[in-house]
Amino acid sequence: xxxxxxxxxxxxxxxxxxxxxxxxxxxxxxxxxxxxxxxxxxxxxxxxxxxxxxxxxxxxxxxxxxxxxxxxxxxxxxxxxxxxxxxxxxxxxxxxxxxxxxxxxxxxxxxxxxxxxxxxxxxxxxxxxxxxxxxxxxxxxxxxxxxxxxxxxxxxxxxxxxxxxxxxxxxxxxxxxxxxxxxxxxxxxxxxxxxxxxxxxxxxxxxxxxxxxxxxxxxxxxxxxxxxxxxxxxxxxxxxxxxxxxxxxxxxxxxxxxxxxxxxxxxxxxxxxxxxxxxxxxxxxxxxxxxxxxxxxxxxxxxxxxxxxxxxxxxxxxxxxxxxxxxxxxxxxxxxxxxxxxxxxxxxxxxxxxxxxxxxxxxxxxxxxxxxxxxxxxxxxxxxxxxxxxxxxxxxxxxxxxxxxxxxxxxxxxxxxxxxxxxxxxxxxxxxxxxxxxxxxxxxxxxxxxxxxxxxxxxxxxxxxxxxxxxxxxxxxxxxxxxxxxx
Numbered sequence: 001x002x003x004x005x006x007x008x009x010x011x012x013x014x015x016x017x018x019x020x021x022x023x024x025x026x027x028x029x030x031x032x033x034x035x036x037x038x039x040x041x042x043x044x045x046x047x048x049x050x051x052x053x054x055x056x057x058x059x060x061x062x063x064x065x066x067x068x069x070x071x072x073x074x075x076x077x078x079x080x081x082x083x084x085x086x087x088x089x090x091x092x093x094x095x096x097x098x099x100x101x102x103x104x105x106x107x108x109x110x111x112x113x114x115x116x117x118x119x120x121x122x123x124x125x126x127x128x129x130x131x132x133x134x135x136x137x138x139x140x141x142x143x144x145x146x147x148x149x150x151x152x153x154x155x156x157x158x159x160x161x162x163x164x165x166x167x168x169x170x171x172x173x174x175x176x177x178x179x180x181x182x183x184x185x186x187x188x189x190x191x192x193x194x195x196x197x198x199x200x201x202x203x204x205x206x207x208x209x210x211x212x213x214x215x216x217x218x219x220x221x222x223x224x225x226x227x228x229x230x231x232x233x234x235x236x237x238x239x240x241x242x243x244x245x246x247x248x249x250x251x252x253x254x255x256x257x258x259x260x261x262x263x264x265x266x267x268x269x270x271x272x273x274x275x276x277x278x279x280x281x282x283x284x285x286x287x288x289x290x291x292x293x294x295x296x297x298x299x300x301x302x303x304x305x306x307x308x309x310x311x312x313x314x315x316x317x318x319x320x321x322x323x324x325x326x327x328x329x330x331x332x333x334x335x336x337x338x339x340x341x342x343x344x345x346x347x348x349x350x351x352x353x354x355x356x357x358x359x360x361x362x363x364x365x366x367x368x369x370x371x372x373x374x375x376x377x378x379x380x381x382x383x384x385x386x387x388x389x390x391x392x393x394x395x396x397x398x399x400x401x402x403x404x405x406x407x408x409x410x411x412x413x414x415x416x417x418x419x420x421x422x423x424x425x426x427x428x429x430x431x432x433x434x435x436x437x438x439x440x441x442x443x444x445x446x447x448x449x450x451x452x453x454x455x456x457x458x459x460x461x462x463x464x465x466x467x468x469x470x471x472x473x474x475x476x477x478x479x480x481x482x483x484x485x486x487x
Contacts, residue, residue, distance in 0.1 A: 001019075001021040001023075001462055001465075002018065002019065002020060002021070002031055002033065002460040002461075002462050002467070003018070003019035003021065004016060004017070004018050004019070004458070004460065004469060005017045006471050006483055006485065007483065008480050008482070008483050009417050011478075011479035011480060012419055012420055012421050012424070012479055012480065013417050013418060013419045013420065013480075014417070014418050014420070014473060014480065014483055015415065015416070015417045015418075016415075016416045016418070017413055017414075017415050018033065018413065018414045018415075018416065019066060019410075019411060019412075019413050019414075020394050020396060020411045020412050020413075020414065021066070021410050021411040022396050022398045022401070022410070022411045023398075024398070026398065027397070027398055027399050028395065028396070028397055028398065028399075029395070029396045029398065029411075029462070030393070030394070030395055030462075030463075031393070031394040031395075031396075031460075031461070031462050032391075032392070032393050032394075032459075032460075032461040032462075033391075033392045033393075033394075033458060033459065033460055033461070034389065034390075034391055034392075034458070034459040034461075035389070035390040035391075035392075035456060035457070035458050035459075036362060036366055036370075036387055036388070036389055036390075036456070036457045036458075037387070037388040037390070037454060037455070037456050038370060038385045038386075038387055038454070038455040038456075038457075039385060039386040039387070039388060039423070039454060040385060040452055040453065040454075041384060041385060041386060042426070042427075042452070043423050043426055043427065043452065044426045045386055045388075045422070045423060046356065046386050047356040050422065052335060052354055052355075054422060055354050055388070055390075056335075056336075056354075058418060058419045058420075058421075058422060059416060059417070059418055059419075060416070060417045060419070061414060061415065061416045061417075062257065062413075062414075062415040063257070063258045063260055063338075063340055063350070063412060063413070063414050063415075064253070064256040064257045064258060064412065064413050064415070065256045065257075065258065065342075065401075065405070065409050065411075065412055065413075066409060066410045066411050066412060066413055067114050067115060067117075067118040067256060068111075068115055068118075068407040068408060068409065068410075069118065069119075069122075069410075070082065070115055070118075070119050071119060071122075071123070072119045072120065072123050072142075072143065072146035072147065072150065073142060073146045074119075075115070075116065075119060075146070075150050076145075076146045076147075076149035076150045076153070077149075081407070082111070082112045082115050082116075083112070083150075083153055083154065083157075085108055085111075085112070085406055086108055086109070086112050086154075086157055087157060087160070089101075089104055089105050089108045090105070090157055090160040090161050091160055092104075092105075093105040093161065093166065093170075094160055094161055094163050094165055094166060095165070097165050097166060097170070102170060105161075105170070105173070106170075106173045107255050108406075109173050109174060109176075109177045109252075110177070110251070110252050110253070110254065110255040110256075111255055111256075111406075111407065112154075112177070113177040113180055113181060113252040114252055114253055114255070114256055115407075116150065116181055116184070117180075117184055117252070117253075120147070120184055120185070120188050121188070123143055123146075124188050124191065124192060126139070127139055127140070127143065127192060127195075128192075128195060133201075133203065136203075136204065136207060137203075137204075137206060137207050140192075140196075140207040140210055140211060141207075141210060143192075143211075144210045144211065144213075144214050147185055147189075147214065148214065148217075151181070151185070151218075154178070154181065155178065157174075158174060158178075161174060175225075176248055176251055176252070177252060178225070179225070179227045179244075179248060180245070180248040180249065180251075180252050182218055182221065182222055182225075182227055183227075183245050183248065185214070185215075185218050186215065186218050186219065186222070186229075186230075189211050189214050189215045189218070190215055192211050193208055193211045193212060193215065196208050196211070228240055228241045228244055229241065258340045258341060258342060258347070258412065259340065259341040259342070259343070259344075260338050260339070260340050261338065261339045261341075262336050262337070262338040263336070263337055263338075263339075264335070264336060264337075333353070334351040334352055334353035334391065334393070335352060335353045335354065336351065336352050336353075337349055337350070337351045338350045338351075338352075340412070342400075342401070342404040342405070343404065345400055345403070345404050346397075346400070347396060347397050347400045347401050347404070348394065348395045348396040348397055348400075348412075349394075349395050350392065350393070350394050350395075350414070351391075351392065351393045351394075352390070352391065352392045352393075353390075353391045354388060354389065354390045354391070355388075355389055356386060356387065356388055356389075357387050357388075357389045358387070359384070359385075359387060361389075362387060362389075363459075365459075365468065366457050366459065366468070369457055369468055369470050369487055370455060370457060370470075394412075394414070396411065396412065420454070420473070420475060420480065423452075423454065423475070424475060424476075424477055424479075427450070427452055427475075427476065427477040428450050428477065429450065429477060430449060430450060430476035430477045430478040431447040431448070431449065431450065432447065432448055432449075432450045433445055433446075433447055434446055434447070434448050449476055449481065450476055450477070451474050451475070451476055451481060452474070452475055452476070453472055453473065453474055454472070454473040454475070455470070455471075455472050456470070456471045456472070456473065457469070457470050457471075458470075458471075468487060469485070469487060470485070470486040470487035471483060471484065471485055471486065472484045472486055
């Protein structure tokens, strides 16, 4: 299964989060994604002005494991796997602090924190989208009680590793996680309070009081531990809070990111093709030399001229054959192949390739989804859209994934950010003057946005399942205006 979510990442880039989910009953899974980008001709983006290197410089990818999914109450109740794993590793590391034990100790701390981050995020999203008012108080109470229970149990584990065998450096791994968890509780809870207050519903008074109590408890704890907190009158402190939170986030999530080794794909085949091209050109040159030698003999002027001409043509034939084979190769092979792994174990690979193609090579299903308006279709007959095809194939080995994780892993997330700065370089001014007459007959000048549209269509294929997605990016010279999901 392939799951995809798109959003505007910042003023000049969009983000696609693609989840490749492996089947539990299959040892190996193959996925395929074809992405067609329909680029307005006026942007002057074509094969001459925007080559493969430009495209890959504009794309930034992060490949990571999908965070194991737990509810907050699952983490807090009974024999919770994340907390039990932590307790087991803490005892082992305190008794035998070997390098291997320390690595596992740090890894389990990071994984627990990532699981908690995902759980509290999902819980808050559920609360924001809850439309059953009668359940809101129960859900808020469950949220507060679960978090309090998790915090108490997690912080009690500190006593296991607060021993002479664990140095302050290794103890800091725990405190980094504790500070980040505290940040999450602080910010998520304050956001929930703001959300409920905006509803101006008296029925939420008790829920707001519960959340506020949890927030004040955590604020007092942060002050006791010396963690940086938000201060509305201190911009420098708030700046430091955001910076430190960003660093902590990268630290605790680093264990989910996979090792990625990228290399050019199809190098051996490419060299074989080039060798064939060289051989064919040499066959031509040798055949010309032999035929003229047999007809005119050695050391004659016709033979000399034939040798010069055959040498000239040999190099041209070689280059033409190289060009022909290079384009034949593009249809079967990719530009890059990235091996992905957990630690030293390879769990799969990702292949990618990009090319400009003509409209005739776009599948009819995709063109139907593109559904140009009559006006755009008329313009396209004069100045045709340029079409970029970005191909990606993914292979995952579920056996190796399970062998290298203590948790059930559903698959991987490929987070791709596409920067559109180059697409905006030749756009017109973002605002254009337009005029109308007001009620009194006076001519009024106002300004409207000069918007350009980038249509993106995706074909997602897993086993026999094929699905299509369509997105449209609206942008001006000043940046991205919006990202729409149309299908």
